[in-house]
Amino acid sequence: MTLSPRLLGVVCVLWGAPLLFAASVTFSDGAFNDSDWTATKIQDTTPNSGASFTAGQTASGGNPGSYRRTTHAYDVGAISVAHVRGGVAYDPQAQGPISAIDYSYDLMAQPNQAVTYYLLLVQNGTYYRSSTADNATDSAWRRFNHLGLAAGDFARVAGSGPSTPIFIGPAATPIQVGYVSANSAGAIDPGPHSRISGVDNWVVTIYSDLGGVTYADPTFLDQDWSGAKIADTPPGLGATFTAAQQSSGGNPDAFRRVLLNLGAGSVLVAHVRGGVTYNPLIRGPITSIDFSYDLSLRSAPGQPVVYYLLLVQGATYYSSVAADTASGPGWAHFSHTGLAAANFVRVAGLGPPIPSFDALAASIQLGYLTAGSSSSGTVTLDSGIDNWSVRIYPVPSLVLNPGSLALSYQTGGPTPAAQPVSVLSSGPPLNYAVTTSGESWLAVNPGSQTTPSVLNVSLNPAGLAPGNYMGSV
Numbered sequence: 074m075t076l077s078p079r080l081l082g083v084v085c086v087l088w089g090a091p092l093l094f095a096a097s098v099t100f101s102d103g104a105f106n107d108s109d110w111t112a113t114k115i116q117d118t119t120p121n122s123g124a125s126f127t128a129g130q131t132a133s134g135g136n137p138g139s140y141r142r143t144t145h146a147y148d149v150g151a152i153s154v155a156h157v158r159g160g161v162a163y164d165p166q167a168q169g170p171i172s173a174i175d176y177s178y179d180l181m182a183q184p185n186q187a188v189t190y191y192l193l194l195v196q197n198g199t200y201y202r203s204s205t206a207d208n209a210t211d212s213a214w215r216r217f218n219h220l221g222l223a224a225g226d227f228a229r230v231a232g233s234g235p236s237t238p239i240f241i242g243p244a245a246t247p248i249q250v251g252y253v254s255a256n257s258a259g260a261i262d263p264g265p266h267s268r269i270s271g272v273d274n275w276v277v278t279i280y281s282d283l284g285g286v287t288y289a290d291p292t293f294l295d296q297d298w299s300g301a302k303i304a305d306t307p308p309g310l311g312a313t314f315t316a317a318q319q320s321s322g323g324n325p326d327a328f329r330r331v332l333l334n335l336g337a338g339s340v341l342v343a344h345v346r347g348g349v350t351y352n353p354l355i356r357g358p359i360t361s362i363d364f365s366y367d368l369s370l371r372s373a374p375g376q377p378v379v380y381y382l383l384l385v386q387g388a389t390y391y392s393s394v395a396a397d398t399a400s401g402p403g404w405a406h407f408s409h410t411g412l413a414a415a416n417f418v419r420v421a422g423l424g425p426p427i428p429s430f431d432a433l434a435a436s437i438q439l440g441y442l443t444a445g446s447s448s449s450g451t452v453t454l455d456s457g458i459d460n461w462s463v464r465i466y467p468v469p470s471l472v473l474n475p476g477s478l479a480l481s482y483q484t485g486g487p488t489p490a491a492q493p494v495s496v497l498s499s500g501p502p503l504n505y506a507v508t509t510s511g512e513s514w515l516a517v518n519p520g521s522q523t524t525p526s527v528l529n530v531s532l533n534p535a536g537l538a539p540g541n542y543m544g545s546v
Contacts, residue, residue: 098168100161100250101276105130105141112156115200115231119150126154136179136214140273143254145188148264151257153230155193155200157249164247169281171240177218178252179273180209188254188270192277195249196239199232202253205348209270218297219348220288225355250277286356288349288439289462293318293329297347303390303421304341312340324367324404328459331443333378339446341420343383343390345438352436357467359430364463365408366441368399372455378445380458385438386429389422392442399456439463469498471505482534491531498524507546515544
């Protein structure tokens with residue numbers, strides 16, 4: 074006789090204040106010893122799958138020192154190569170469910186030999202690449218970095234596993250990391266082609282942070298940010314701005330300097346962090362947002378610049394009601410916690426008056442706003458921002474491990490021992506009550522608890538005929 078109770082769901086009630094489970098693991102490589110890496114061709118649509126590649130360490134010419142050089146040789150079609158870092162794996166069962174992944178690397182290519190790179194995850198023999206892609210296009214090293222990737226930001230490119238990797242729950246098996254290099258050619262330019270590229274300073278940070286998702290930038294690389302003037306009052310006065318990274322003078326080191334040039338009137342500039350998007354469909358509806366940054370005024374006293382948190386949703390720009398003023402030459406730290414959708418207002422675009430944090434809401438880009446004004450004459454307002462950080466808290470849910478149980482009982486044998494099931498919250502602690510589907514042979518103790526906690530699932534097979542039984546909790 075086989076008894077198969079299955080944990081399908083738990084009734085829950087939100088309870089308590091935010092509890093942070095901050096943890097992260099970083100994997101990096103700036104040397105690229107050949108013994109540490111393996112490479113496999115995972116896609117080849119060229120005639121007779123005839124594309125080939127080589128990959129290995131080059132001792133000099135990196136950024137700086139050694140780097141990993143890859144050559145693709147191919148005709149019409151596409152080639153993708155998976156490069157896996159040996160000895161590197163993240164185990165969600167031992168190290169915690171994954172809330173987000175950040176990654177970065179430096180890329181270069183021989184002139185006129187563009188090669189596309191992605192982050193690679195390998196889980197249960199299935200290869201997944203990031204939806205974010207970076208093009209190595211010239212011989213100068215260029216830095217790329219991406220923040221806050223969720224499981225839905227990856228897609229299967231080889232293997233028979235699920236369409237996206239599994240970051241949470243009993244099916245979240247160990248994950249290897251690396252990168253993908255790819256090229257393709259169409260019939261207009263069939264080749265043969267040979268493309269040479271390089272990667273250096275590869276870094277992957279995996280977060281097991283059930284209290285929220287953090288996006289942060291302390292370096293402000295120019296390629297990671299874009300700026301747009303979204304208000305200029307009175308219209309037609311031609312206010313301008315510039316914004317760029319400064320390599321020193323920040324808090325500490327690099328920061329982003331913003332110059333606002335305007336006459337009598339005011340100007341509002343939106344600064345958007347590229348590669349940073351929160352998708353409620355993937356990560357869940359938002360319950361609140363925290364943000365912080367360091368600000369400094371570089372122009373004359375009495376010419377302050379005001380900063381706000383920026384959300385962009387559906388081409389509509391929203392500003393936090395909370396505002397901070399850069400008013401002095403030293404660096405000042407500002408932080409705000411617990412912002413709801415009602416703590417933002419529309420400042421440009423045709424969307425609703427406030428952003429939507431609901432489960433079906435559109436994706437949200439993040440950044441900051443700078444605002445300046447002048448009562449007379451032409452002025453240049455000079456300010457700086459450093460250590461920009463935004464933390465988004467999803468509405469919490471229960472996470473069960475394992476998500477199902479299968480128990481067997483032999484007539485006349487001992488009753489199966491009670492099986493433990495851990496219950497976690499994806500955010501603040503949750504109170505929950507436990508009910509079963511009503512079978513007399515299925516019991517769960519205790520009947521109600523607060524996460525994190527453990528349930529004990531037990532069976533009483535007395536009086537049951539041989540067969541399969543299914544129950545739910």
